[in-house]
Amino acid sequence: MTLTTQVDKPLQGKHIVLGLSGGVACYKSAMLCRGLIKAGATVQVVMTESACQFISPVTMQALSNRQVFISQWDNAIPNNMAHINLSREADAIVIAPCSADLMAKLAQGHANDLLSLMCVARPAQKVPLLVAPAMNREMWEHPAVQRNARQLEQDGAIVLGVGQGDQACGETGDGRMLEPDELLHDIQKALTPPILKGQRWLITAGPTFEAIDPVRGITNRSSGKMGYSIAAAAQMAGAEVVLVSGPVALACPRHVQTIAIESAQDLLNACLPIAAGFDVFVACAAVADWRVANASDQKIKKEAGKALPSLEFTENPDILASVAQLEQAQNGQLFCVGFAAESENLQEHASAKRLRKKIPLLVGNIGPATFGKDENALLLIDDQGLEQLPLASKTQLAIQLIDAIQKRRNH
Numbered sequence: 001m002t003l004t005t006q007v008d009k010p011l012q013g014k015h016i017v018l019g020l021s022g023g024v025a026c027y028k029s030a031m032l033c034r035g036l037i038k039a040g041a042t043v044q045v046v047m048t049e050s051a052c053q054f055i056s057p058v059t060m061q062a063l064s065n066r067q068v069f070i071s072q073w074d075n076a077i078p079n080n081m082a083h084i085n086l087s088r089e090a091d092a093i094v095i096a097p098c099s100a101d102l103m104a105k106l107a108q109g110h111a112n113d114l115l116s117l118m119c120v121a122r123p124a125q126k127v128p129l130l131v132a133p134a135m136n137r138e139m140w141e142h143p144a145v146q147r148n149a150r151q152l153e154q155d156g157a158i159v160l161g162v163g164q165g166d167q168a169c170g171e172t173g174d175g176r177m178l179e180p181d182e183l184l185h186d187i188q189k190a191l192t193p194p195i196l197k198g199q200r201w202l203i204t205a206g207p208t209f210e211a212i213d214p215v216r217g218i219t220n221r222s223s224g225k226m227g228y229s230i231a232a233a234a235q236m237a238g239a240e241v242v243l244v245s246g247p248v249a250l251a252c253p254r255h256v257q258t259i260a261i262e263s264a265q266d267l268l269n270a271c272l273p274i275a276a277g278f279d280v281f282v283a284c285a286a287v288a289d290w291r292v293a294n295a296s297d298q299k300i301k302k303e304a305g306k307a308l309p310s311l312e313f314t315e316n317p318d319i320l321a322s323v324a325q326l327e328q329a330q331n332g333q334l335f336c337v338g339f340a341a342e343s344e345n346l347q348e349h350a351s352a353k354r355l356r357k358k359i360p361l362l363v364g365n366i367g368p369a370t371f372g373k374d375e376n377a378l379l380l381i382d383d384q385g386l387e388q389l390p391l392a393s394k395t396q397l398a399i400q401l402i403d404a405i406q407k408r409r410n411h
C-alpha cells in the first residue's frame with residue numbers, strides 16, 4: 001500500500017457525514033465543513049434539533065452544497081430511511097461538536113433522533129466514527145462524561161480529545177472543541193492507510209543558529225517547511241515521530257514530539273543519545289558547518305577607534321554522519337536519509353555526499369531555489385541510481401518521500 005495516491009487533495013473521493021449536536025462550538029463546524037470540502041471531500045451534514053439553536057441549517061447547507069438532514073421522519077427521502085442511506089454512503093462519520101448528552105446517548109446506544117440513530121446503524125467495521133467533544137470544563141471532567149468517553153472508545157469510536165483554554169462560559173480549562181485545522185488533521189489521519197504503524201521516525205529540520213555573542217549569531221535561510229511536512233506526513237501515516245528543530249516560524253506538527261534546539265552541537269546532543277531507538281532517521285536540517293570559536297559571553301560593543309571584531313571558526317560535528325555510524329553499529333536497523341542542499345552540480349555533489357556520509361538514501365535539492373518556498377523538486381539517490389520527484393508542494397513531496405523510503409526499507 002502507498003500514500004502517493006492521496007497527493008493532490010488529501011480527502012479527494014472521501015464522503016464525510018458531519019454531525020452537529022448542540023453547543024457553542026457549532027460555529028467552528030462551519031469552518032470544518034469548508035476545510036473538508038477544500039481538502040477534496042464531499043460533506044453531508046446531519047444536525048440535531050439542539051444544534052439548530054446554535055447555527056442555522058441554511059449556513060451548513062450553503063457550505064456543504066447539500067440538503068441538511070435533521071429528522072428521521074424527513075419524507076424527502078424516498079425510502080424514508082435516512083439513517084441507513086447516510087451511514088452506508090459515508091467513508092467516516094464525524095460528530096463535531098459532540099455534546100455531553102450525545103456522548104451519553106451514543107455510549108448507551110440510544111437512537112431517538114436521526115444523528116444518534118445513524119451512529120447506531122453505521123456499519124462499524126467499514127465506517128469509522130470520530131467524536132469531537134465540546135463542553136464546559138466541569139462537564140468534561142465529570143466522571144459520567146469520562147466514563148462515556150472510555151465506553152465510546154471501547155465500542156470502537158475515535159474520541160478526538162479536547163482543546164484547552166478560554167471557554168464561552170467565561171471559565172478556562174479543558175473541554176473546548178478542537179480547532180478546525182486540528183480536526184481536519186485527525187480526520188485525515190483516520191482515513192490514511194497506517195503504513196508506518198509501529199515505526200519510530202526521528203527527523204531534523206530547520207536551520208541552526210551559531211552564537212557570535214548573546215544577541216547575534218550566524219544562521220541560514222532554511223524555513224524548516226520540508227522537515228515539518230515530512231514529520232506531519234509520517235505521523236499521519238501512523239509513525240511515532242520526534243522532530244528536532246532549529247529556530248523556525250512554524251507551528252509544531254500535531255501529535256509530533258518537537259524538541260527545539262539552536263546550535264549544531266545542541267542538535268547532536270538531542271539526536272545521538274536517542275537515535276538507536278528509531279527505525280528511520282531523516283536529516284533534513286540545514287546544519288551550520290562551522291561555529292564561532294571565539295564567541296563572546298557579552299555583547300560585542302562598537303567603540304570609536306576600536307578594531308573591528310574578528311571571528312574565528314571551528315568545525316561543527318556532523319550529526320548525520322555520527323548517527324549513520326551508530327546505525328552501522330545497529331546492524332542496519334536504522335534507515336538513514338540525508339538531504340543535500342546544493343547551489344549547482346546537484347547530481348555530482350549529492351552522489352558524492354551519499355557515499356561520504358555512508359547512507360542508503362540521499363535527497364538532493366537546489367537550496368537557493370527552495371529555501372522559504374512551499375514547493376520543491378527532489379532528486380533521490382541510492383545505490384540503484386536516481387529518481388526524480390518533480391516540482392510539487394512540500395506536503396506532496398513529503399508523502400512521496402515516505403513512500404520512497406518505505407519501498408527501500410521493504411526491499
Ligand code: CTP
Nearest residue numbers: 283284285287316317318319320338339340341
Ligand atoms: N548534516 C549534519 N551535520 C552537519 C552538516 C550536515 O547532520 N554538521 C546533514 C544535513 O542535515 C543533511 C546532510 O548532512 O542531511 C548534508 O548537509 P549539507 O550541508 O548539504 O552537506 P555538508 O556535509 O555540510 O557538505 P557541504 O556543506 O560542503 O555541501
